[in-house]
Amino acid sequence: MRHLVKRSFSxxxxxxxxxxxxxxxxxxEGMALRRNLPLARLVAEVDAARTETGMPLASSLRLLALADARKAAQGVAQSGETA
Structure with a gap:
């Protein structure tokens, strides 16, 4: 099991x-790069959006990363590419 990495944001x-x-x-980091945003800005956007749900920030970030990975996998499956 990999250890958690802590990062600080304002x-x-x-x-x-x-x-x-x-x-x-x-x-x-990959998502932020593709969106041409600093990682801190992406985290701030997630933080602002999560206030409606009350979900912890770490959970919200994990779910965002998971959704992005699923979207990428669907794109690969639809294009017929293989790993």
Whole structure:
């Protein structure tokens, strides 16, 4: 099992830390890069959106990374590509 990696961000004027597995950070960094956003901005957008659900930030980030991976996998399956 891989250890959690903690990163700190300033969200809505407050410092907060988020601990995720390295693979999730890698996925989120890739998403931010594809969207031409700094990782901190992507995290801030997720933080702002999650206030409606009350879900923890780490969980929201994991679900975002999972949704992005599923979307990518569907695109590969539809194009007929193989790994």
């Amino acid at each position: 969200l809505a004027g407050h410092r907060t830390s988020v601990a995720l597995e390295p693979d999730f950070w890698t996925a989120l």
